[in-house]
Amino acid sequence: MYSLILKDFLMLKRMLLLITGLIALFYILENPPIFAISFAGFLFVSSAGSFEDRSNSHIMLNSLPINRKSIISSKYIGAIIFGIFAICLSTLFQVVFYFVFDAYDQPFPEVNQLLIGMLCILLFTSIYFPILYKFGEKYTRIITMIIAVGIIVLGQIMMYLLKDKISSIQLFLSQFTATQLLLTGSVITGLLFLLSWLCTIKIYEAKDF
Amino acid sequence: MTNVVEFNNVTKSFKNFSLDDVSFSIKKGYVTGFIGANGAGKSTTIKLLMNLLRKDSGNITIFGLDQDKHNQAIKERIGFVYDENCFYDTLSIRELRKIIAPMYQKWNDNLFYKYLDQFSLPEKQPIKGFSKGMKMKMAILFAISHDPEFIIMDEPTSGLDPVFRREVLELLHEIMLDEQKTIFFSTHITTDLDRIADYITYIHKGKILFSKEREELLTEYGIVKGSNDLLDRDTEKEFVSIRKTNVGFEALTSCVKKTKDIFGDEVLIEKPSLEDIMYYTNKGDLTCTL
Structure with a gap:
């Protein structure tokens, strides 16, 4: 198992440099770390999958x-x-930017931000790997594109349909604290991640090479 | 004599090709050559052997262990070489060693560096830039560095120049000096087998036609030459297939003894090469097996 993980990092050593650069760029542009982490995660996970194929x-x-x-x-x-690596990296950058360039209000990023970044990576992994191992790289690119567009379109439609109910939704959500929401989100993502893990094993075990 | 591998009624179907009820065994301590025309099912059989394909029915045992239940323990004792490079080509040999070595309990660094030196392969260069021969050497290097009992090779000599082919065969010969080792290798270059194979397994259109000792095979089969007058509907049936020319016919028989009984001294019977056997069998589409 150690070798297999080592292999992914060895294969993507150039990609890791690029990702480090990208996270730095996000910090220079003073974006919240959540974007840096999740974007880096998408890049890493999708490349780790596609080079195998x-x-x-x-x-x-x-x-x-x-x-x-x-x-x-x-x-x-x-x-x-990788998620942990990205979190460490972005914390490090924030520390550097705070002390050296005097850029941020606080030396460490907010835990919420880091956690949501991690959840984004896990969520993407849960969706990406089952599709990749079922359909192969070529179709996966098309399918993820369709899903991305689908989410945007669906979001628009939902916004339109729920136009009148937005205030009531806000009211509903405001009953909970941010921690409660985050906790629920984490549990759901965690379950989804495990389910996807088991599914992909089943898919891969039935495969012919 | 024990068998390293036993295929029992293995079936695997694809859209336009199927391996039908395949049964054969590979003897321990010998080199078995696996021959057949392109598309006859050699690679499919090897993939089934390596558990890369899911069989539809039947079972395969390797070292007496069921393939599905003991996958990891079996692979631990197998070395594999495929005709196409399947290693990550952006990595170097040194990096691949870091990944592959810890996976084998019996990995032997002394052996690895001995062969690395013998093959004079560059350790730090990405394998993308290797020639076909170097890639093959590298595959062999990784296949034998954990001192496997059983080596499976899918067309290891195809696409290599004659000098290098000879080198590969000599290496196999060297490995076989240890009598506990078994080699199974597929090829369509039958002359390779003249040098090292003890047993020949022949696959034709997804069916195993025979699996027997090479010497025995070459005494049972024969190339028959004679005048066209000898051929009629009945006698033609005696042959696997026939090639007629103006001056006479040339045919392959799968039972030299019977042919001698029928034709006596009227025909000339010569020892066939493996290539002859393959050529005539392909041509004749024979259904009988021995």
């Missing part, structure tokens, strides 16, 4: 003494590790 590596990996379950699990664990 592009090279013939499924054949090699499955000829080695490892189970298909471990191959998939390493991808999900890799996403979590």
Whole structure:
């Protein structure tokens, strides 16, 4: 398992440099860390998935003494590790920017921001991997595009349909504290992540190479 | 004599090709050559052997263990070489070693560096820039560095120049000096097998036609030459297939003894090459097996 995760980071060593640069850029532009973290996560997870598909590596990996379950699990664990890496990195940047450039109000990013960033990465992973391992890289690109556009369109439609009810929704949400909402969000994302993990294992175990 | 591999009634269907009820075994301590025309099912069989494909029915045991239940333990003892590079080509040999070595309990760094040196491969260069021969050497390097008992090779010599092909075969020969080792390798270059194979397994259109000792095979089969007058509807049935020319016919028989009984001294019977056997079988589409 250690080797499999190491492999993803070795494969993406250039990508990691690029991501570090991007997070720095986000900080220079004084964006909230949540964007930096989730964007870096999308980049990492989608590249970690697609390079496997592009090279013939499924054949090699499955000829080695490892189970298909471990191959998939390493991808999900890799996403979590990357999330932690991105959080550390963006905290580091904020510290640097605060003390060296005097740019932010506080030395550390807000925990909420970091947590939401992490949740975004997990959410993206949960959607991306089952699709990738079911349909392959080529179709996944198309499908994720459709999903992205779909979310925007659906959002617009919902906004239109719920126009009159927005205040009542706001009222409903304001009953809860931010922590409560975040906690609920974390639990739902966590469950979704586990479910997706199990699903992808099932998909991969049934696959022919 | 024990079998390293047993295929029992294995079936696998694709849209336009199927492997039908395949049963054969691979003997321990020998080199088995796996021959067949392009598209006959060689790669499919090897993929089934490596558990890369899910079989529709039947079962496969390797080292006496069920393939599905002991996947990891089996792979631990197998070295694999495929005809196309399946390693990450942006990584170097050094980086690949970091990834692959910890996966094998019996990984042997001494062996690894010995062969790395012998093959004179660059350790730090990304394998993307390697020639086909270098890539093959690298695949072999990773296949044998954990001292496997069983080596599976899918067309290891295809696309290589004659000098390098000979080198690969010599290396296999060296490995086989250890009598506990078994090699199964597919090829359509049958002359490779003349040098090292003890057993020949022949697949034709998704069916195993025979799996037997090479020497035995070459005494059972024969190339028959004679005048066209000898051929009629009945005698033609005796052959796998026939090639007629103006001066006479040339045919393959799968039972030299019977042919001798029928034709006596009227025909000339020669020892066939594996290529002859493949050529005539492909041509004749025979259904009989021995």
